[in-house]
Each structure stands twice: as C-alpha cells, then as structure tokens.
Amino acid sequence: MDFRYLGNSGLKVSEISYGNWLTHGSQVENEQAKACVKAxxxxxxxxxxxxxxxxxxxxxxxxxxxxxxxxxxxxxxxxKVYWPTGPGGPNDVGLSRKHIHESINGSLKRLKTDYVDVYQAHRFDTETPLEETMEAFADVVRQGKALYIGTSEWTADQLREGHRLARELRVPLVSNQPQYNMLWRVIEAEVVPASEELGIGQVVFSPIAQGVLTGKYKPGQQPPEGSRATDAKGGADMISRWLKDDVLERVQELQPIADEAGLSLSQLAIAWVLQNRNVSSAIIGASRPEQVTENVKAAGVKLEDALLKRIDESLGNAIETDPAKTAQNAPQTRPGS
Known part of the structure; x- marks a missing residue:
C-alpha cells in the first residue's frame, strides 16, 4: 500500500481507503462485512x-x-454528519451546533473510539449559518473528538468560505469527499483548483462508478443477479444513471486498454482517479473480501499519458465534466424540511 498526505496536513492516509456506504448494516450481513474489513x-x-x-x-x-x-x-x-438519522426529527439533520455535537457523540460510541481522525460535513447546509457550523466543528476539534475536519460535495466557493472561517478559528479543514471517476469528472474544473489553492485533498467515492466501470453491466442485457443494480435497498436508484446502453458500450471499449496495462477494469478505474495529484485517497467498498484483494492492486500504479488519452477517446461524450453539477446535485434545503 502507498500512502499520501491528506491535503497539506501532516496526516497520511492509505491511497486506497475502505468505505461502507450501501453495504454494512444494509446489503451485506455483518460477518461478511467484518471479513471485508479484515481483508x-x-x-x-x-x-x-x-x-x-x-x-x-x-x-x-x-x-x-x-x-x-x-x-x-x-x-x-x-x-460524516448532515443527513437525517434516528427517527428523523426536526433537529436530526443538518449542520446546526445541536446536531453536530449530538452526532459526534453518537458516532464515537458506535465506532468504539475516543476520536475520529476526520469529521466531515456530509453536504453543505443551506439553512444553518456557516459560522455556526464551523464554530461547532472547531469545538469538536478542541474537545479532542476529531483531529481534522472535512467536507463532502462542497462547491469551490463553499470550500473557500469554509476554509476562511476554519483559518480564523484555527482548526484544520483538510479534505473534501466528492464523487469522482472516469465518467464523472465535475470536480476537475473548479473544485480541484480551489482545493489545490487551499491545501485541501480529495478523498473520492465511487471510483468505479458503483460497479459500472468493472464492465459487468453489458449493453442490452439485464443486470447480473445480486448486483447493486438489482438491490431494492438503494443501490439500484444510485446506479441507474449509468445504466444506459451508450454508456455501457463505451465502458466495454476500455477492456483492451486494461488488458494492455495488465489490470482488471476495476483496477484501471481506481488507478485512473489516483493519477490526479489532488486525490489523497480513493474509497473502495466491497460485498466480498476478494473484491478488496483485487482492487487494492491499483495502489501505486502509474498510467502513461498515451493510455489516459485512449481512455478519454473511448469514453467520449459519456464523460460528465460540467462543474455546475456539484451544486445541482446538492440538496437546496435540508432533507425533510
């Protein structure tokens, strides 16, 4: 495993990290989930x-x-904190001082730890003054419950304002967690340049586009049984935007490129996001331990410029680059409000 600094902080993270969105406590039984963590x-x-x-x-x-x-x-x-938890009461959501402090306490108890290394704002809260949010995060850091703070899917302007307040409060805002993969490149035009300017590193999710970039979804065919696209608990909704024949046909064109590089399609996809120097870590998930074992082989892989150009040519207009998509995909009001 290779390690990278998280933004301009002194904290090193594994360049491939393990995440349990849509799996632990939901799609995967607990013992299988623990086996994936062990792997x-x-x-x-x-x-x-x-x-x-x-x-x-x-x-x-x-x-x-x-x-x-x-x-x-x-x-x-x-x-992370933001989305509704518990019974979904009026204060069980958002980035208010109340919800942040109650949420970190609950998270620490469930994670069986005295502190987290990075506590992240899971989205931007349009209904709480940013000053209140950042002061609450600063309190969490000063109480020793988190060492650093981060964000997820914030726009460039939101990152700049959050970073300014963090500097005033003398707490380290060092990371952002966006979706980023070969097909979804919306952070490249604005978020990445702003982050490089501010010393913020990306911890990216969905590097294999929730399984689409593995090539297992074939154009004109039904999704494989047991795949995320057939999961009624949420996976199917999240992946549906990629399951178009024109996109799937272009993904199939990546297979000879992966073969030439000596990689599987999933390894190629993860290695691709790690070529971006602003990416500190790529999050992988898994429903089986062998998926972890395969995907970590993308660590340390260097892709040549000519190969990267062929990837771009193969995917063509299936690539989304519009920087406005970050804001468009974010909630304009708190969920449930």
Whole structure:
C-alpha cells in the first residue's frame, strides 16, 4: 500500500481507503462485512470511511465492531454528519451546533473510539449559518473528538468560505469527499483548483462508478443477479444513471486498454482517479473480501499519458465534466424540511 498526505496536513492516509456506504448494516450481513474489513487490513489499508446516515447508524456500529482490537494509532477513521438519522426529527439533520455535537457523540460510541481522525460535513447546509457550523466543528476539534475536519460535495466557493472561517478559528479543514471517476469528472474544473489553492485533498467515492466501470453491466442485457443494480435497498436508484446502453458500450471499449496495462477494469478505474495529484485517497467498498484483494492492486500504479488519452477517446461524450453539477446535485434545503 502507498500512502499520501491528506491535503497539506501532516496526516497520511492509505491511497486506497475502505468505505461502507450501501453495504454494512444494509446489503451485506455483518460477518461478511467484518471479513471485508479484515481483508482491507491485511491488504495494508489503514483508512476507513463511514457516516452516521449509512444504514441509519448501523454501518458505524458494524465498522466499530470490525475494527475492535486494532491498534487505534495505526488507523485513520473518517465519519460524516448532515443527513437525517434516528427517527428523523426536526433537529436530526443538518449542520446546526445541536446536531453536530449530538452526532459526534453518537458516532464515537458506535465506532468504539475516543476520536475520529476526520469529521466531515456530509453536504453543505443551506439553512444553518456557516459560522455556526464551523464554530461547532472547531469545538469538536478542541474537545479532542476529531483531529481534522472535512467536507463532502462542497462547491469551490463553499470550500473557500469554509476554509476562511476554519483559518480564523484555527482548526484544520483538510479534505473534501466528492464523487469522482472516469465518467464523472465535475470536480476537475473548479473544485480541484480551489482545493489545490487551499491545501485541501480529495478523498473520492465511487471510483468505479458503483460497479459500472468493472464492465459487468453489458449493453442490452439485464443486470447480473445480486448486483447493486438489482438491490431494492438503494443501490439500484444510485446506479441507474449509468445504466444506459451508450454508456455501457463505451465502458466495454476500455477492456483492451486494461488488458494492455495488465489490470482488471476495476483496477484501471481506481488507478485512473489516483493519477490526479489532488486525490489523497480513493474509497473502495466491497460485498466480498476478494473484491478488496483485487482492487487494492491499483495502489501505486502509474498510467502513461498515451493510455489516459485512449481512455478519454473511448469514453467520449459519456464523460460528465460540467462543474455546475456539484451544486445541482446538492440538496437546496435540508432533507425533510
């Protein structure tokens, strides 16, 4: 495993991290989930990402149990706050001082740890003053419950304003967690340049486009039984935008490129996001341990410029680059409000 600094901080993270969105406490039985975490640890992954909203807090509980007994100092644990949790009451959502403080306490209890390495704003809260949010995050850091703070899917302007307040409060805002993959490149035009300017690193999710870039979804065919596209608990909704024949046909054109590089399609996709120097870590998920073992082989892979150009040519107009999509895909009001 190779390691990278998280933004301009002194914290190193494994360049491939393990996340349990849509799996632990939901799609995958607990024992299988723990086996996936064990495989991640054996592969050299030290960075684990979760969120309180995943499976309505159950994912944090499973991860906490799976990591129990590991040397805490050898791990980097990231979690997030924003989306509704619990019974979904009026204050069970957002980035208010109340919700942030109650959420970090719940997350620490479920994760069986005294602190998280990075506490992330899971989205931007349009209904709470940013000053209130950042002051609450600063309190969490000063109380020793988090070492660093981060964001997820914030726009360039939101990152700049959040970073300005973090500097005034003297707390380290060091990361952003966006979706990023060969097909979804909307952060490249604005978010990445702003992050490089501010010293913020990307911890990216969906590097294989929720399985589409593995090539297992074939144009004109039904999704494989048991795949995320057939999961009624949420996976099918999340992946549906990629399941168009024109996109799937272009993905199939990547197979000879992967073969030439000596990689599987999933390894090629993960290696691709790691070519971006602003990416500190790529999050992989898994429903089986062998998926972890395969995907970590993308660590340390260098893709030549000519190969990257062929990827672009193969995917063509299936690539989304519009920077406005970051804001468009974010909630304009708090969920449930």
């Amino acid at each position: 991640a640890l054996e592969a050299g992954i030290t960075t684990f990402d979760t969120a309180d909203v995943y499976a309505n807090t159950a994912a944090e509980t499973v991860l906490g149990e799976a990591l129990e007994g590991q040397r805490r100092e050898s791990l980097e644990i990231l979690t």
